[in-house]
Amino acid sequence: MQLSGSHTLNATREQVWAALQDPAVLARCVPGVKDLSPDGPDRFRGSVDFQVGPVKGTYQGFLTMRNATPPESMTLDLEAKAPVGIIRATGVMQLQQQGNATVLTWTGSPQLSGMLATLGARLLPSVAQQMAGKFFSKLEVEAQRKPGGVTV
Amino acid sequence: MSETGKYFGKAMKRVEDPRFVTGTGRYTDDMTLPGMAHAAMLRSPYAHARVTRLDTSAALAHPGVLAVITGKELLEAKVGSIPTGWLLPDLKIPAHYAIAPEVAHHVGDILACVIAEDRATAEDAVGLIDVDLEPMDAVALGSEALAQGAPLVHPEAPGNVAFEWQIGDREAVDANFERAYKTVKLNLRNHRLVPNAIEPRASMASYQRAGDEYTLWTTSQNPHIHRLLIAAFILGIPEHKLRVISPDVGGGFGSKIFQYQEEVIVLYAAKKVNRPVKWAARRSEAFVSDMQGRDHETVAELAVDENHKVLGLRVKTVANLGAYLTTFAPAVPTYLYGTLLNGTYKFPAVHCEVTGVFTHTVPVDAYRGAGRPEATYVVERMMSRMAHELGIDPAEFRRLNFIQPDEFPYQTPVALVYDSGNYEPALDQALERVKYADLRREQEEGRKQGRYIGIGFSSYLEACGLAPSKLVGMLGAQAGQWESAVVRVMPTGKVEVLTGSHSHGQGHETAFAQIVADDLQIPIEDIAIIHGDTGRIPYGWGSYGSRSAAVGGSALKLATSKILDKARRIAAHLLEAAPEDVEYEGGKFFAKGVPSNAKSFFDVALMAHLAHNFPEDMEPGLEASYFYDPKNFVYPFGTHIAVVEVDADTGKTKLIKYVAVDDCGPMINPLIAEGQVHGGIAQGVGQALLENTVYDEQGQLISGTYMEYAMPRADDLPSFEIGHTVTPSPHNPLGVKGIGEAGTIASTAAVANAVIDALAPFGIDHLDMPYTPEKVWRAMQGARAEQAADD
Known part of the structure; x- marks a missing residue:
């Protein structure tokens, strides 16, 4: 499964990048987050409520950032498990400055296991897009609060 | 034969149906015991x-949790591996x-089981088990599991090969192919199915500490087999201390034959x-724990001579067995498949090689038809493919190659000896019912207007009524295949019939009572059929492979005749006549010519129990048992014709007409037989058009709900037209064959042949099932593009 998306955020690339590095910001932006805390450099641990169709669960997991080229791109590894299944994903995020705005494109290839794969695989793409939409619209507001922000 | 009786042969409504349709059936999950805990x-x-x-x-500490059981604990408690019930030479049997x-x-x-006060608590606590798993590479498709470097399922089965098996004469086939006038070859995928019985499996166990006794209520087609396997191999419970009860069961289709893990755990x-x-x-x-069905990858070749007579069939099959060898798994793609590759035809030579393969998928075992639908699909697809290649009518090509009625018993080149058969009348009746000539004209007219009608044949044969114990023992079965019956007459003349067969939708309570009521000449209401409880019935092997009527029915016919013999002798004593002079008519015994002085069945039953006036050398009571071991399989057959229309714009296939003419010998209850045919056809059509079990490359099941796994619904099916011919089996006392699986065995191939026939104008020779609109549309688009390129 290959997922991708693109979002235009009304903030500079540096602001968006700074927001993405801030666990408190991420905790406020990721839909369903129950807790999120740093777990070593470039690594977070946390738990998230997440529902795909009928498959609902609290996922415990880790998010690791690597190959970071500030403020242009990074690779993200996600591993999260819940009684209903396991998600492993690798994604790449790229930031491009366009005027005062930042165009953020992402691609990801999630691997689902268990009930989540059986019951949720068909529904995941639309759920992922929906979550990304929510995440980036919140991230946009957070990014604008970072230093060097633009006013709209 | 008693088809002239009052009940035998009569289309009676089933006595069990009122309780099923009013929700008063007693299924395992309906049972509750005091203090009952729940497993997840x-x-x-x-x-x-x-x-x-x-x-x-954490799970154990959760309020309401009584225990968490792990695999390690079971190993330490010396709980044994679940055995397979059929051995093949050099079979690799992983634990x-x-x-x-x-x-x-x-x-x-x-991986673990939680026992808790209630089901919700048990399920919640499963989520509290802290488990770390290290995922490893997996393989889901049989042929991929055989490839070099494929992930290994079990170290004890190198190359993932569970067995290699063959049947038939390879040299004879090779020689006949050498001199063939024409040959055809197809790669045939018989995809995997999920059984989907209406009642999901359930098991409930209780332990009586006082007598160290266990009772297991479970959704089983054969409670004695479970008791035997659990006692002798798995838990070591003394067999007489374990009672297995299989109450009302909502459909099995094979999936409830097997010994399951959960039954051991509870x-x-x-x-x-x-x-x-x-x-x-x-x-x-x-979806991830009921044994699944089919899953073959086959290469088949058929050869004919210049007179269009078949010279030989060559078959190579990779059978995906899934992750473990379950109860009958090794038998299904071998002795229930390779032996059926002669069909209804005079094939002078057949050779079949099967490689059984382990994969990281749910185990595969018997599913309605078990091997025979797979064989029928190969034979009937190849017959239609060859007829098309020869440019001759597929019905006439079949007729030309049929075994003739005077050639029975017929020895095939793949071990079986067919008991009886008469194949042309079934074909003729099917052709007549479908109005074949008109239909071919309509097809031709339609094609001119862009309407694509297809007509598909399946002149199937199956082997059922499993079968002489000695024979199946020679072939590797670890079970006997006889069946038992006890007929117990009570002092008031009411009768309890205990059968080793099991009903999970077949209607035994009606059909078996019809047999006994006729022979005893008593009202059918006076008979109760008891099954499914090792604490009440004699040892029996249960129901699968369409064996209930032919084997279980014969056992109770023979037990009933013992009752009649004894009743006649008791009556003779009461009438002061010689037993050979006593007649039994209308439920009354009387001395020949003196019907006015008669003893009723009730009089005899009462005196058998009082024994006040009784022959001196006779045991009191009126009870008889019979353990019947058949002399051969029985071989039902018939011709099914499917008519489909494929929408040229969308690829959607509509089944517009379906005719089935089956021969299962004399029918005990034609209404039940027809019901079996209807359900069977729907199941086979489901495979051809809709159902598919899809694992991704990591072995994840991605068709695990009814959103993705398309079961046939009423609006997918036309009203079936059902006909019969009657060719009795010569070797059982009822003459009956079997009808439980015939519909499924025949219909998949008939529908497949119809779809390919519809697509003939596009130059399409073959497509793998299921014929989903997208697949058919793509095939038509591909063919159109090719035709355009050629123009």
Whole structure:
């Protein structure tokens, strides 16, 4: 499964990048987050409520950032498990400055296991897009609060 | 033969139906015992993974949790591996534990079990088990599992090969292909199916500490087989201390034959927590834990001579067995498949090679038809493909190659000896019912207007009524294949019939009573059919392979005749006549010519129990048993014709007409027989048009709900037209054959042939099932593009 998306955020690339590095910001932006805390450099641990169709669960997991080229791109590894299944994903995020705005494109290839794969695989793409939409619209507001922000 | 009786042969409504349709059936999950606890399973989310850590402490600490059982605990308690019931030469048998102690081999494999006060608590606590799994590479497709470097399922089966098996004469086939006028070759995929019985599996166990006795209520087609396997191989419970009850069961289709892990777990748990324990599958659990069906990859070749007579069939099959060898798994793609590759035809030579392969998928075992639908699909697809290649009518090509009625018993080149048959009348009746000539004209007219009608044949044969014990023993069965019956007459003349057969939808309570009522000449209401309880019935092998009527029915026919013999002798004593002078008519015994002085069945039954006035050398009571071992399989046959229309714009296939003419010998109850045919056809059509079990490359089941797994619905099916011919089996006392699986065995191939016939104008020779609109549309688009390029 290959997922991708693109979002235009009304903030500079540096602001968006700074927001993405801030666990408190991420905790406020990721839909369903129950807790999120740093777990070593470039690594977070946390738990998230997440529902795909009928498959609902609290996922415990880790998010690791690597190959970071500030403020242009990074690779993200996600591993999260819940009684209903396991998600492993690798994604790449790229930031491009366009005027005062930042165009953020992402691609990801999630691997689902268990009930989540059986019951949720068909529904995941639309759920992922929906979550990304929510995440980036919140991230946009957070990014604008970072230093060097633009006013709209 | 008693088809002239009052009940035998009569289309009676089933006596069990009122309780089923009013919701008063008693299924395992309806049962509740005082103090009953509930089980929930932790199942592997990975197709192949090693358990690196399993911490049950949080789950155990959860309020309401009574126990958490792990694979390690079962190993330490010396709970044995679940055995397979059919051995083949050099068969690789990996351990199959009730709970996988170290490595999960398919999605759904059990890793732990929580026992709790209620089901919700048990399921919640499953989520509290802290388990670390190290996922490993997996393989889901049989041919990929055989490839060099494929992930290994079990170290004890190198190359993932469970067995290599063959039947027939390879040299004879090769020689006949050498001199062939024409040959055709097809790659045939018989895809995997999920059984989907209406009642998901359930098991409940109780342990009586006082007598060290166990009772297991379970959704089983054969409770004695479960008792035997659990006692002798798995839990070591003395067989006489274990009672297995299989009450009302909502459909089996083979999937409830097998010894399952959960049945072992609840029995173990009931003793451990000293309370009754119940487990009931949710539908999503059923998808990853009920044994699945089919899953063959086959290369088949058929050769004919210049007179269009078949010279030989050559078949090579890779059979995907899934992760473990379950109860009858080794038999299904071998003795129930390779032996059926002669069909209804005079094939002078057949050779079949089968490689049984382990993969990281749910195990595959018998599913309605079990091997015979797979064989019929090969034979009937190849017959239609050859007729097309020869440019001759597929019905006439079949007729030309049929075994003739005077050639029975018929020895095939693949071991079986067909008992009786007469194939042309069934074909003729089917052609007449479908109005074949008109239909071909309509097809031709339609094609000119862009309407694509297809007509598909399946002149099938099946072998059922499993079968002489000595023969199946020689072939590797670890079970006998006789059946038992006890007829017990009570002092008031009411009759209890105990049968070793099991009804899980077949209507035995009606059909079996029809046999006994006629022979005893008593009202059918006076007879109760008892089955499915090892504590009440004699040892029996249960119901599968369409064996209930031919084997179980014959046993009770013969037990009933013992009752009649004794009743006649008692009556003779009461009438002061010689037994050979006593007649029995209308439920009354009388001396020949003196009907006015008669003793009723009731009089005899009462005196048999009072024994006040009784022959001196005779035992009191009126009870008889019979253990019947058949002399051969029985061989039902028939011709099914499917008519489809394929929409040229969307690829949607509509089944517009379906004619089935079956010959199962004399029918005990034509209404029940027709019901079996209807259900069977729907199941076979489901495979051809709709159902498919899809695993991704990591062995994840991605068709695990009814959103993705398309079961046939009423609006997918036309009203079936059913006909019969009657060719009795010469070797059982009822002359009956079997009808439980025929519809499924025949219909998949008939529909497949119809779709390919519809697509003939596009130059399409073959497409693999299921014929989903997208697949058919793509094939038509591809053909159109090719035709355009040629122009």
